[in-house]
Every structure is written in C-alpha cells, then in structure tokens.
Amino acid sequence: MKIPFRQYFLPLIAAAGTTFAAGVTQAADATPVTGGALVWGVETDPATLNPQLNGQDKTKLLLRNVFESLLSRTADGGYVPWLANEYRISDDGKTYTFTLRDGVTFTDGEKLDAAAVVKNFTRLKDAAYSGSASAGPVSKVADAKALDAHTVELTLSEVYAPFLDFAASLEILSPKAFDSAQLKSGGTEIAGTGPFILKRYVKGQDIHFVKNAAYNWAPKTAAHQGPAYLDEVTYRFLPESSVRTGALSSGQVDVIEGISGNDAGLFKDNPDFTYQNALNTGTPYSLFLNVTYGPTQDVKVRKALLAAVDVDAVLKSVYRGERTRAWGITSPIDAQFYDKTIEGAYGTDPKLANQLLDEAGWSARDGEGFRTKDGKRLSIEIVQAQATVRDQRNVLLEAVQAQARQNAGIDLSVSYVDAGTYTDRRKTGQFGSIANSNTPTDAIDIEYHYLPIDQGGSINYSRASAPELLTWLKAAASTLDAKERFALYAKLQRFAIIEQAYALPLYEPEDQIAAASYVKGISFRQFKQLPESAYDIWRSE
C-alpha cells in the first residue's frame, strides 16, 4: 500500500513510505496527466455502500466512483445519454423507453443489458429489499420489461412528472449483486459500471478505489472520455472539521470537503490551495412552524415570527457572509422551479410583527419582556435533532432566538434531542417548530414538505394540510408541461411562505471543497450540485 502522506521524520514511517508523486510525470496545467494517487478527507462514513439504499448526500461523491445511471443531467436540468443512448416518453406520459448503450460491462464481468436494468427496477419495488425507497417514485412503476437486449420499457400506473429524474438517476447495480450477502450493506461484491472499483473499506477509517482500466462510457457532462486519470483514490473519514482543515494545510491529504465559514479564509486567495463551493439543491434550512400545536397554530403568530427576524443580519454575524440567504420553498439555484419573485416580497418588519402579535392577543409582557396571553408566555419550542446539527446551526439558531426576543418578545427555545426523542416528537406532533433542510430536486423536495403527512409528506414538519396544497402538488406532478409546473410551484411558494407563513427560510446549505493547487479537475456535479466523483481529477505534480 502506498503511504499517501508526505514523508515524516520518524524512521519507522519513512521506511514504509514511498512518495506517491514518483510515478507521475510533470506537465503543464492544461494537459491532464494520467497516473498517481489521491487522498481526500471527507466528513461522512457511509451507512451503507449500496447507493440505492444510501440516502446520505454527503457520501454520494464516494459511491459515484463505482455506480452510474441511465442518463446524466446538464446544468439547466436537461438530460444527456450515459448508460442509455436515448429515452422516449409516450404521448400519454405513462411509458418510458430507454435504449441502452452497447458494450458496457460491470466490473464483475456481467453485461449491462435490458434484463439487468429491469432487475434493478423490479427489485427496488420490494420493501423487503429497499424499505422506504419502495414507496418512492418506483412505486409508480406498474410494469418493467425488457423489449429486447437493449431496450427497457417502464410503464407507470399514472403520470408522475418527477419520475424521469428518478429513473435517469437510479444507480444501476450488477445483476449478480442481488444474490450477494453484501447486497444491503454494500461491499466489494456489489459491482457497478463506473470508472473506479471498490477495493477496500475500513469502517471509521477510509475507503479505497482503484481505476477501472476498461472504462469507456463517460457522459458528455464529464470533462474527458476513456479511463480515469488517477490510478487510485482513497477517501479518509475525518468527522472533525478542524482536523480536515489541518490535514490539508499540513499536506497529509490532497483534498477535503466540508469547510467551516471560519476556515474558508485559509484556502481562499491562497496560491497553494484552491477553494470552491456550490449551493445545495432542495429545500433551504428553514424553521418549519407547526400549524397544529401551540401558539404557531395562529397564522398571525407565524407571520409575526417571519417579520421579527432579520435573516440577513443573522447570517452575516454567524457565517461572516459565507452563506446564502434563502427566501422560498426550494433552492435559489434550482433551474427549473424556483420563482425568484419571492425574494424581497416579505422581510424584516418589527413594527408589523408587534402589531400582529397585539392583534393575536399576545399583548401583555412578563418580567423578562416576553409577550404573554392569559398569563402564558409566547413560547415556541424548536426541536432540532442532534444528528443534523452541523455547519454552526446551533449558533445560527441562537442568533435567531435573540432576534425574536429583541424585536417581538417571542420566546424561541431550542431543544437538541436524540434520534429516539426526535422520532417520538415528530409522531405526536408536540413541538413548536422543526428546523431542517433536504436536497432532492425536481420538486420532490416540495412534495416531501407540503403533501399531507399520510400522503407522501414524509417531512411535512409544519403539518400543513390545506386542501390547496394537495391540489396544486397533484396537478404539478401529473403534467409534463414544465411551464405549467413552474406556475403551480410558484403559487404554492407564495401561499406557503407569504400567506400562511408555514416556514421561515434561513439559508441554503452548500458544499465546499478545498484542495492543494496541484490537484486539477475537481468539480461539482452539474444540476445536482454535489461534489463529483474522482473521474476527471488529475495531479499536475
């Protein structure tokens, strides 16, 4: 094994270490160089290496080295060929036909053919294999069949607009994988068609991939064709942000992801490093206000909270301007469905906030300056799962808390809870607000948040069930007309944020990558905005 560190003084390590740059020839920045190894410090150790079962966005960059899908997405939300050369949607919008590319093989020797793809879709429908995923978009598939060796036909039970994104993005596993004991946990027996092959995984330490020399089917969205440049790539799990920063600046790793606002300055404008970031897709990190419990049942209280908090000031003080304010129900970079006229359509207005609260009957004040009604304090409890506290969100919530108190006398309290308590509180609905974000594209994020809880709204934290929501979401999902869908989501956005104040959007989460300057070709995936695999990456020294 190569030791990917620079040489250390200790003779022990020096004896074992080899300088990895030795095999790499020098070259100008412009011409990519083949060969060499890369070490990347990442935050998250995957819960499973099976990409179909793994819901952690932070681990997609690892899994994408091995697994590929039928189509690739372009920056504007379009689709280009990948494992499939072309696709057709029937006039009634229910039948999807994919023609597969010739000559693609899985790294375990199996051929990519229509039967293999059909197996992936049919197995995913089985709850015993895929759990919750079986109730997702794949549940709309009434029939999946191979018309011939290269043609896959999927027939839906009803028109469902987000289906194309799902079908195009599903990571295709080798048919052999479904007979492996490793199927659910993932592992070296679960092969894909990708540019790298999984060689070793040590939980809690690292995951190691080597080049797939036979690879020759990169999509047009990639920067080159043919096999990957790097011979091998290792991702090391370093959960502490300051440790990742130190490991990169001391040359122990070549690339890191997940950089705190405070550390970004170390790499930005520093010639020895490169720094890039990309906003996530999906719902911004927002305070969702519970419409079925406590004071937030009253729309006036919800609106007052939106008017009381100066989000710009809060972000500036917490993140030093390194984060982007969010206004709506989906990410400001969503190329398809984000209606930006929401920006500035509401805003900080302490006078309005106080007036609304007076009207709502919260007119008295207690000794600490909080508003009260019938002797009860205006308290809203934010329930935040301990597991999703990252990116200084605890500091952010404290700042929001201070603003609500100062500007409107609202007592926002924050409870950090374990996973079990969180599940219980979600189930009983006894909470004032839940703060979270999520990343699906193609309005699936909007469905999860605004469909009724028992009809697919799996993270409908505001517990909103206004009949308009269901009507608009159903209408939008059952048409393939992009303009009509945009108009419906825009209407929903205004209703949810301005009229009903179901949520207070705070900021759009983002991914950051910093790398030593000799590492070239790092990029974010087009459209989905997550860090891309190591396929296009090369070392200039």
Place this chain on the structure above:
Amino acid sequence: MDVENVTALHQAPIASLQGRFSSIRTTLLSQILGRIGSGIIVLWAAITLSFISLHVAPGDIVSLLIGEQIRTPAIEAAIRAEWGLDEPLIKQYLSYLWRVLHGDFGRSYVLQTDVATLVLSQIWPTLKLTGAALVVAVVFAVVSAVATAGLRWPRRIAGGMELVLVSTPSFWLGIVLLFVFSFTLKLFPVAGDRNFAALVLPALSLGLSLGAVIGQVLREGLERALEEPFALTVRSWGANALTLRLRHGLRHAALPAVTLTGWLIGNLLSGAVITEQVFGRPGLGKITVDAVLGKDLPVVLAVAILSAFIYVVLSTLVDTLYLLLDPRLRART
C-alpha cells in the same frame, strides 16, 4: 453495575485463595469455577439490562429505522418481519439469548452487516488504542509519582500539571496535540490505524488524563509508605533513595493505584469514542454511540457482552496482581 460488580469480583477470589498450600489445587479449581460462574452472571446481566434500557428509551425501533423517509404500513410490516420485531418482547429476548448461546449475534439493523464480523473488525484498533493509552497512563503515573513524592516543590508542580490534565477534555487535548505535533511539526500523521506513529497522539490524548489520576493516588501512597518504619530500615541498609522508592515504596503504594486503574480502564473504553472521532480512527467507540442512538439492538448487545467480558477478564487480572504485589494476601489464613 460496573463498579459494584468489579469490587465484588475482587473479593471473591481473595477469600477463596486463603486456603493452605496443600490444598492449593482445590482452591485454584474452585476459584476458576467461581470466576466462570460469576462471569456468566455478569454477561447475562449486561445483556438483560441493555435489552431493557434500549426498549425503555424513547422512539420505537421501526420509526427510527424509517427515519425521515416515506412510511407506509407495508414498509413497517416488512421491517418488523425482517428483524422479528413483531414477536412479543419476551420472545425476542429469549430467542436472542438462545442465538447468542450458539454464537449468532445477528445482523445490524442499520449497517445491515453481520454483527460479529463488524465488532471483531473494530475491536482490534480499539484494543490497540486503549492498550497504548494504558501504557502511557502507567508510565506517566509511575514517573511522576516516583520523581516527585515527598519533595515539596516538584510535587506541587507535578500535582498542578496533573490537575490540568485531569480537567482537560480529551477532545480538546486531541485537537491541541494534532495542531502542534501533526499539523505544525508534522511529526505524526493525523488519521487512521495504520502504524505505530499513528497511534502515538491518540494514545497520549486518551492516556494522559488517566495517568494524572493514577499519578496522584500513587504519589500519596508512596509518600505514606516512605514514612513507615520499614523505609528507615531499608535506608539503614545503605539503599539509595531511588532503590527505596522503586523496589520497596512502589509496592506498598501500588495496591490502591492498581484497583483504581482496573476500573478506570472502563473510562478508557468510553473515552475512546471521542479520541477515535477526532483522529479518524476505526474502532468500537463511534459504532457503539451510533448504535445506541439508532437503537441498533444487535450491535448494542454485542458491545455490552464484549465490555462485560473485558471487565471480567480485567478484574481477574487485577486480583492476580494483588497476589503478586502483596505476599500477605497469599499467606493469610
């Protein structure tokens, strides 16, 4: 549970060893049998308590497994069926015991892997870390106690230093050690479980605070020993101060320190969680924390069994050490 069990276990063999030389075989045999018996009871208690406490903790297992994803009755049913959660609790408990007796620890709900394989793959790095930390702790304690006991200023300085170490969170100590020795001086690598050099900083950050606690106890014991009449006798033989401290004083001072070390090793195992996290080391720590939070019962139970097992082994070792250190315990009738 831990502390009481361990002390109870300490006393049993001491009592059983009080036999005469002629009957030493029978004593040894009954000691071993007693040890195995109490070991099994400890293991059973560990399994049962973990089983009960996890079921009492908030959140039901199916909801936790589904998390924020879509839930339908069909999915819930599939999950219940897969893990046998539709059985009554008592049946789940008994069938677990039955399977463990056959060496089957089940499959992790969350990680979907065989628990025995998972735990075995993670135990070695943790044992290396805690073992190295223990060495650090003992060396630190002995050096600091022997070098400073009874000396007015040195003992104050050492005591102050120990107080600082004891009250320093190991997370913070780890980060500081990394910044100085890894990021700035580039002497040691940050991450993983690869070679000896990668073990140095984690062992220091985990072991130093433990060493500081033991050091304080050891120094007091040493000071008491040096005031006893035998110290004067040894001095009158012409032994120098160091020989007195090392060969004679330390023996007397060691008993309380050994007891303390025995059960502080439990702290090492739990402290390893944070150290593993900071240094990106594989190990049982993070797996256990995640398993407890996610109610991943098979993993939690396997770790409980393992830690109970380690406690039993350790307390046996500690008892044996008593006998080696203090001949009076061997001869007492």
